Amino acid sequence: xxxxxxxxxxxxxxxxxxxxxxxxxxxxxxxxxxxxxxxxxxxxxxxxxxxxxxxxxxxxxxxxxxxxxxxxxx
Amino acid sequence: xxxxxxxxxxxxxxxxxxxxxxxxxxxxxxxxxxxxxxxxxxxxxxxxxxxxxxxxxxxxxxxxxxxxxxxxxxxxxxxxxxxxxxxxxxxxxxxxxxxxxxxxxxxxxxxxxxxxxxxxxxxxxxxxxxxxxxxxxxxxxxxxxxxxxxxxxxxxxxxxxxxxxxxxxxxxxxxxxxxxxxxxxxxxxxxxxxxxxxxxxxxxxxxxxxxxxxxxxxxxxxxxxxxxxxxxxxxxxxxxxxxxxxxxxxxxxxxxxxxxxxxxxxxxxxxx
Numbered sequence: 001x002x003x004x005x006x007x008x009x010x011x012x013x014x015x016x017x018x019x020x021x022x023x024x025x026x027x028x029x030x031x032x033x034x035x036x037x038x039x040x041x042x043x044x045x046x047x048x049x050x051x052x053x054x055x056x057x058x059x060x061x062x063x064x065x066x067x068x069x070x071x072x073x074x
Numbered sequence: 075x076x077x078x079x080x081x082x083x084x085x086x087x088x089x090x091x092x093x094x095x096x097x098x099x100x101x102x103x104x105x106x107x108x109x110x111x112x113x114x115x116x117x118x119x120x121x122x123x124x125x126x127x128x129x130x131x132x133x134x135x136x137x138x139x140x141x142x143x144x145x146x147x148x149x150x151x152x153x154x155x156x157x158x159x160x161x162x163x164x165x166x167x168x169x170x171x172x173x174x175x176x177x178x179x180x181x182x183x184x185x186x187x188x189x190x191x192x193x194x195x196x197x198x199x200x201x202x203x204x205x206x207x208x209x210x211x212x213x214x215x216x217x218x219x220x221x222x223x224x225x226x227x228x229x230x231x232x233x234x235x236x237x238x239x240x241x242x243x244x245x246x247x248x249x250x251x252x253x254x255x256x257x258x259x260x261x262x263x264x265x266x267x268x269x270x271x272x273x274x275x276x277x278x279x280x281x282x283x284x285x286x287x288x289x290x291x292x293x294x295x296x297x298x299x300x301x302x303x304x305x306x307x308x309x310x311x312x313x314x315x316x317x318x319x320x321x322x323x324x325x326x327x328x329x330x331x332x333x334x335x336x337x338x339x340x341x342x343x344x345x346x
Contacts, residue, residue: 008335008342009268010294042294043287045270045331051345052283052331066342068333070288071265073295074152074240074305 001025001061003032008068011038023059030055032065044070078103082114089133090122096210108166111210115140121210124164135321136164140210142320145169145232147220147248149196151300152262153238154186155309156316160236161204161211163317168204168211171228172196173219183302220244225251234319236312237261237281240295242288249274249281258319262312266298267337269308272346273315273327280346284331304336 004020015036023032029046033055045052045068048059059065076084081102085095091114099110114121115137120128124136131139142165146153149172157170174196180187186199197215204213216228220239225247229235235257239245245261252259253276261281262271274280311332318326331344 008333009266009337010297040287041289041291044293045284045333045344046287047344050343055287068270069265069268070242070285070293071263071268071270071295072240072242072245072285072288072293073263073265073300074148074150074238 001027001059003027003059003061004064005032005036006064006066007036008066009071010042010069011036011067027059028055029053029057029059029065032059033067036067038067042069044068078105078113079117082110082117082119086119087122089119090125091119092122096121107209108212112137112140112166121164123208127164131163131317131321138321139164139317140166142234143167143169143232144316144320145171145229145235146238147171147228147235147244148238148240149186149200150174150180150238150240151183151305152264152309152312153236154184154196154200155306156236156238156313157200157204157213158185158207159310159313160316161208161213163313164208164211165316165320166211167214168200169214169216169228169232170197170200171216171218171220173217183300183305185306220248222247222251226255229255229257232257234316235259236316237263238309238312241292242285245281246285253277260312260315260319262308263293264300264304264308265293265295266300267304268294268298268333268335269304270331270333271308271311271315271327272331273319275328278328278346280329280331283346304334307334307336 006018047066176187201213256276259274333342
């Protein structure tokens, strides 16, 4: 199945801004985070089709996954 | 002798009461600036300083703002702008909370900082600056760190909280305290070119949800720092949210997170 992955801010460095990638059925958000070597503790908002989701969320063909780093400064 | 109300009404130009008249009323009737301001607004007149607000905020809305008590937790990058804008907007009472004094690395972005203020309390700077801009606004400074244990005392009588903190554990404690005390919260955070904000009502878990993958440490701000413009943008958006919540406008960010990438100049909306 095809998943469009968008990365934001510091996550783009050494990776990409946006790619449509092929994944097997049953892939969850956390699988893609691991594949991209993004440390889990650096994750901020993680959205699938514009909704903030848990890492265990299973993806469906055509989904868009967007991953933002943690932002906490003031 | 002319009565208080008559003095204000006769000094008005149209329905605008100039600062000089407000000032004279304070002396002549031995009232505080805040008392005179409330009376002006109660008479459906408008202190002239707010005349450019009026196509955005009605006089009734201006009175609601004046009768509001808002806590700004953190008076650094975000909080300095938030305090400044809430005071210029006409919010009557501000509770300013921050344990820190100004350091040189604050000068690139913190509106309340200046060379003369280095080593001095951020909340004291807030008090002094607001006194010089809008003396009708009462600022209550607390030079302490917000914690779970002082939350009830700091937030007593507060109708709205603005989260302008600089660390995630305190943000989570503030969010929980707001739920416990039944207070709406406007959350904002920044790092580098990036930021986000949301509005959380009591009982909602917006802030905990944003930080659900957090375990320890800081976010991208640790690595990227903060330039001058990011706190100004996010703080302004927080104040726009606060304004709507205070005057009863419905179209706010409840249930949504707005994320900003000022490098790509993109705004993204996420549903919770």
